Amino acid sequence: xxxxxxxxxxxxxxxxxxxxxxxxxxxxxxxxxxxxxxxxxxxxxxxxxxxxxxxxxxxxxxxxxxxxxxxxxxxxxxxxxxxxxxxxxxxxxxxxxxxxxxxxxxxxxxxxxxxxxxxxxxxxxxxxxxxxxxxxxxxxxxxxxxxxxxxxxxxxxxxxxxxxxxxxxxxxxxxxxxxxxxxxxxxxxxxxxxxxxxxxxxxxxxxxxxxxxxxxxxxxxxxxxxxxxxxxxxxxxxxxxxxxxxxxxxxx
Amino acid sequence: xxxxxxxxxxxxxxxxxxxxxxxxxxxxxxxxxxxxxxxxxxxxxxxxxxxxxxxxxxxxxxxxxxxxxxxxxxxxxxxxxxxxxxxxxxxxxxxxxxxxxxxxxxxxxxxxxxxxxxxxxxxxxxxxxxxxxxxxxxxxxxxxxxxxxxxxxxxxxxxxxxxxxxxxxxxxxxxxxxxxxxxxxxxxxxxxxxxxxxxxxxxxxxxxxxxxxxxxxxxxxxxxxxxxxxxxxxxxxxxxxxxxxxxxxxxxxxxxxxxxxxxxxxxxxxxxxxxxxxxxxxxxxxxxxxxxxxxxxxxxxxxxxxxxxxxxxxxxxxxxxxxxxxxxxxxxxxxxxxxxxxxxxxxxxxxxxxxxxxxxxxxxxxxxxxxxxxxxxxxxxxxxxxxxxxxxxxxxxxxxxxxxxxxxxxxxxxxxxxxxxxxxxxxxxxxxxxxxxxx
Numbered sequence: 001x002x003x004x005x006x007x008x009x010x011x012x013x014x015x016x017x018x019x020x021x022x023x024x025x026x027x028x029x030x031x032x033x034x035x036x037x038x039x040x041x042x043x044x045x046x047x048x049x050x051x052x053x054x055x056x057x058x059x060x061x062x063x064x065x066x067x068x069x070x071x072x073x074x075x076x077x078x079x080x081x082x083x084x085x086x087x088x089x090x091x092x093x094x095x096x097x098x099x100x101x102x103x104x105x106x107x108x109x110x111x112x113x114x115x116x117x118x119x120x121x122x123x124x125x126x127x128x129x130x131x132x133x134x135x136x137x138x139x140x141x142x143x144x145x146x147x148x149x150x151x152x153x154x155x156x157x158x159x160x161x162x163x164x165x166x167x168x169x170x171x172x173x174x175x176x177x178x179x180x181x182x183x184x185x186x187x188x189x190x191x192x193x194x195x196x197x198x199x200x201x202x203x204x205x206x207x208x209x210x211x212x213x214x215x216x217x218x219x220x221x222x223x224x225x226x227x228x229x230x231x232x233x234x235x236x237x238x239x240x241x242x243x244x245x246x247x248x249x250x251x252x
Numbered sequence: 253x254x255x256x257x258x259x260x261x262x263x264x265x266x267x268x269x270x271x272x273x274x275x276x277x278x279x280x281x282x283x284x285x286x287x288x289x290x291x292x293x294x295x296x297x298x299x300x301x302x303x304x305x306x307x308x309x310x311x312x313x314x315x316x317x318x319x320x321x322x323x324x325x326x327x328x329x330x331x332x333x334x335x336x337x338x339x340x341x342x343x344x345x346x347x348x349x350x351x352x353x354x355x356x357x358x359x360x361x362x363x364x365x366x367x368x369x370x371x372x373x374x375x376x377x378x379x380x381x382x383x384x385x386x387x388x389x390x391x392x393x394x395x396x397x398x399x400x401x402x403x404x405x406x407x408x409x410x411x412x413x414x415x416x417x418x419x420x421x422x423x424x425x426x427x428x429x430x431x432x433x434x435x436x437x438x439x440x441x442x443x444x445x446x447x448x449x450x451x452x453x454x455x456x457x458x459x460x461x462x463x464x465x466x467x468x469x470x471x472x473x474x475x476x477x478x479x480x481x482x483x484x485x486x487x488x489x490x491x492x493x494x495x496x497x498x499x500x501x502x503x504x505x506x507x508x509x510x511x512x513x514x515x516x517x518x519x520x521x522x523x524x525x526x527x528x529x530x531x532x533x534x535x536x537x538x539x540x541x542x543x544x545x546x547x548x549x550x551x552x553x554x555x556x557x558x559x560x561x562x563x564x565x566x567x568x569x570x571x572x573x574x575x576x577x578x579x580x581x582x583x584x585x586x587x588x589x590x591x592x593x594x595x596x597x598x599x600x601x602x603x604x605x606x607x608x609x610x611x612x613x614x615x616x617x618x619x620x621x622x623x624x625x626x627x628x629x630x631x632x633x634x635x636x637x638x639x640x641x642x643x644x645x646x647x648x649x650x651x652x653x654x655x656x657x658x659x660x661x662x663x664x665x666x667x668x669x670x671x672x673x674x675x676x677x678x679x680x681x682x683x684x685x686x687x688x689x690x691x
Contacts, residue, residue, distance in 0.1 A: 048646050051638075076648035090640045092661025101657065102647035109648060141661075158647065 001026055001197060002047075002067075002166055007058035009039075009046050009222075016042045018222035019058065024166065027194040031208055031233060032201045034219035035241040040201045041085055043219070044170040048082035049075050062166070076102075077109030079165030083155040083172045090142040095154070098142050099124065099161055106162060127160040131187040149180035156187040163191070168199045173207035185210030205237035220248050255292055255309035260284070262315040262436075263402060270405055273374055275382065283391050283401035290395040302581045302613045303523055303552040308467055308495050315403070316348030316428075316437030316466075329355060332427055332458040336674040342367065342422045344408055347429055349437030349468070351406045365418045365451075366411040370440055373409035380411055385442055388473045388529070389501035396497045400471040404440035407470075410453070414446035414477070421452035421672050428457070428494050430464035441472040443482065450481040452672055457487065457519075459494035465520075466494045474502040474510065478532065481509040485675055489682065490519035492547060499525040506532025506561075513540040513670050515679050516551045526555040530564045530592075541570035542666035544683055545578040552581035557597065559588045562622075565596035571666050572603040573659060574610035582614045586629070590621040599629040604636055604662060656687040 002024040009017040016039045024030055034040050046053050047060065049072035060067040062078055070078065090098070103123075104114040115123065128135070131153045143151050152172050159167050169188070173181055188211050192198060200211060208216070208230060216233045218226040220241075225248050226232065236244075253261075263284050272280070292309050293300040333345060333355060342365065345355035351369040358367055366377070374381055391398035408424055426439055445451050459466055476482045488496065496519060504510045516522050528537055543551045557566045572580035582601045603612035616629040636658055644654035663683050670676035 050642055071651070072642060072645040073648050073650050073654075076646055082646055084643065084646075088639045088643045090643065090658070090661065092664050093640075093644075093657050098644070098647070098649075098657070101649050101653065102644075105650060105653070106648035162647065 001063055003061040005059050007043075007046070007060060008056040009042060010054045010056055011042075011052060015056070016053075016222055017046070020222070020224060022217065022224065024197050024199065026165075026197055028215065029192070029198045029200065029211060029213045031213035031216045032199060032219055033203070033205075033216060033233060033236060035245070036203070038219045039222040040219050041170055044082055044085075044168045044199075044201050047075075047168060048072060048080065073105065074109070076162070076164075077106050081159050081162055081164030081167045083152075083159060083167065083169040085170040085172075085174065087143050087151040087155055089144045089146070091144050093142045095138045095140060095142050096124070099138075099158065102158070103161055123161065127157060130160050130190055131157045132183050133157050148175045149177065152176055152180065152184055153187075156184050160187060160191055165196050166199070167191075167196070168201065170201045171203060172200075173202055173204060181207065181210060205233045208233045218244055220244055253312045256288060258312050259399060260288065266315060266403060270371070272371070272405070273378060276374055276385075276404075279386050280402050280404070283386075283398045286391055287395055287398035287402060290393070290398060292395055299554065299583070302579070303521070303550065305521075308465070308521060311434045311465055313436035313467060314433040316350065316435045328429070328460070329427055332425055335456070335678055336423065338674045340420050341674075342420055343425065344422070345425045345427065346406060346439055347427045348435050348466075349406050349426075349439045360418055360420050363413070364416050365422070366413070367422065368409050370407040370409045370442065371405050373442070377409065377411065380444060381442070384444055384473065384475050386473075388475065388503050389471050389499060394499070396469050397471055397499055400438045400440055400469050400499070403438040404471070407440040408443070409441070410443045410451070412445045412449040412451050412480075414448060416446065416449045418449070418451045421454060423454045423456060426455065426457045426468060426470065428459035428466035428468050428490065430462050430466045430493065431460070432464070434465045434467075436467045436469065439468065439470045441470070443472065443474045445474070445476050445480040445482045447477045448479045449477070450483075452483040454485045454487065454672065454675055457490055457496060459490040459519075461491040462493060464493065468494070468496045468498070470496070470498045472500045474500065476502065476504040476508040476510050478505045479507040480505075482511070483671060484510065484512045485670060485672070486512070486514045486524070487675065487679065488514075488516040488519055488522055492518070492520050492549070494519050495521040497523045500527065502528045504528065504530050504532070504535045504537060507534045508532065509536045511538040511540075513538075513666065514542070514553065515667070516541075516543045516545065516553075517679070517682055518545065518547075519549055519551075522549070522551045524551070524553045526553070527558070528556070528566070529558045529560060530566065531560055533561050533563045535561070535564040537564070537566040538669070539566065539568040539570070540666050540669045542663055542679075543570070543572040543574075543580045544663050544686075545573070545580065546575040546686070548577045550579045552583075554583045556585040556587070559586070559592040559595045559597060561591060562593045562595065564592065566598070568599040569666065570601045571662060572612060573606060573663055574603065574612055575606040577607075577609045579611040579613075581612075582631070583617070584615075584629070585617040586619070586627060588620040588622050588625050588627065593622045593624045595622060595625040595627070597625070597627045601631040603631075603633040604659070605633065606636070606659070652688075656689050660684060660687055660689060
């Protein structure tokens with residue numbers, strides 16, 4: 001479903017991604033790991049359509065469409081979802097109204113009628129259980145005053161409501177205690193099926209005990225320098241990133 | 253004709269026609285005398301730096317309360333009066349400053365709410381008038397307060413007796429209607445809330461859209477007695493031919509509470525002066541403002557809160573959404589006098605420019621003479637934040653809808669402080685419609 005070829009990206013004068021290649025097929029879980037500053041979050045943001053980045057070269061195809069040509073809302077309509085590393089607080093926009101707008105915008109994009117209030121609430125109630133999110137959080141302003149864990153759960157709750165084909169989880173595990181991590185992982189695993197795919201961007205192997213990846217990629221200095229299966233993650237956990245850095249010391 | 257000459261001509265005729273008690277006449281003469289000596293403000297005056305009145309004072313006005321055809325009242329003004337779908341409310345209507353009893357109705361019982369046209373109160377409540385009228389809004393230095401005081405005749409007089417909760421709010425509709433000439437009017441209100449009492453008052457300003465200009469120069473004095481509570485709203489939804497210079501002068505006594513929310517949504521030029529004196533201990537004051545304007549509307553909010561006694565607090569939040577060629581000014585003063593220890597005073601002003609041609613100016617001024625106080629102020633001017641916009645768009649919401657949601661949320665932060673729901677809904681509806689939002 002997703003095909004990234006030779007993607008090169010810069011912020012201002014600084015080149016962050018130096019030619020990324022990645023193929024993601026339906027039913028797969030990919031983990032992208034790497035030390036801080038390796039370009040993990042940049043990759044996630046560029047895929048979601050953040051405008052601070054300049055694409056210097058390469059291409060990204062999503063179900064045969066040129067993803068980089070699409071506006072962020074069109075990417076969401078096509079089935080892409082980014083769980084933010086730092087979900088922004090939006091005072092004055094209620095969580096529920098926001099979700100309703102999001103669900104119906106995506107339905108509209110796909111040529112479906114909007115959900116009426118009854119069906120929307122029904123669906124919401126159902127998905128709330130999945131991530132053990134409380135009703136009171138949903139009537140509040142979007143992420144405003146939420147704890148770190150509540151924000152991350154809210155991201156997965158949105159994912160559950162929007163049912164994306166490709167979900168990119170940008171360090172969703174960072175800063176989560178073990179209970180919250182279990183809840184979040186349970187949500188992701190339940191939503192996982194043969195028709196969708198997940199990209200886990202993470203710094204820690206711990207998450208991969210709960211969401212088991214089919215492939216693990218190591219990102220370093222803007223390139224995928226190593227790919228493997230879940231065993232690679234365990235090796236990284238054990239040995240740290242230094243040996244990766246050494247192996248690739250020739251990279252600029 | 254020169255503005256001052258124009259006014260003095262009005263006064264000569266006005267004086268002969270009104271039949272006020274002697275002490276009111278004295279005040280009038282003194283105020284007019286002061287007006288004739290004061291300069292009409294120009295941008296050279298520090299307090300008028302960003303608001304130029306030259307296109308208002310170059311006109312020859314007719315004094316408002318003259319040319320209303322009685323028969324046309326009902327139809328013409330119903331649209332304004334029925335803006336609140338609410339039967340349980342006291343409504344007083346003033347057209348070009350003149351009280352229109354045929355369009356007004358008072359439902360609160362007279363033991364709860366003593367309310368009348370000001371000119372009537374001059375005679376019927378002379379004691380309270382002598383005690384309060386023109387005692388708070390001083391005209392020595394303010395040309396437009398002096399001008400209003402000289403012509404103070406019509407407007408609302410409200411007295412809430414001690415220990416009385418006025419259950420139904422009072423809506424004052426001021427309609428400016430310049431049908432044949434440029435019109436000036438000077439509505440004058442006096443609101444006295446007795447000890448341990450409470451009252452909600454809404455001043456709503458409308459106008460008819462005609463080729464002629466209107467200038468509404470209004471003054472409201474509010475006296476909040478010990479442990480009393482006054483909730484006060486000012487809603488400005490005038491047409492692009494209507495300008496307004498509007499002063500609220502409130503005095504709050506010990507344990508009293510005064511909340512003002514000023515919502516300016518349209519008009520030509522609006523200058524709001526909100527001055528509050530906290531005259532006792534443990535007073536609590538909120539000043540909320542929303543200025544959401546477009547076109548070439550100009551809104552200048554000047555607020556001043558004077559902490560004269562200890563242990564009181566004031567909270568101020570003013571927000572502006574400025575689109576097209578509109579301009580928004582905020583000037584907020586906080587005085588904390590030497591006696592006012594343990595004062596808490598907070599002020600914040602946030603401006604969002606929605607177009608490159610909109611303008612915002614903001615100036616906080618703190619003058620603190622006590623040493624044991626908590627005061628803070630802050631102001632921002634900028635465009636809509638990109639991060640929330642991206643977040644909403646990444647969830648499938650179109651850029652236009654995402655912008656509308658964020659702009660509405662910014663405005664609603666103020667509107668949701670309006671406790672009287674019909675007023676809040678009314679203002680929310682205008683903003684939502686402007687943003688093209690559904691529902």
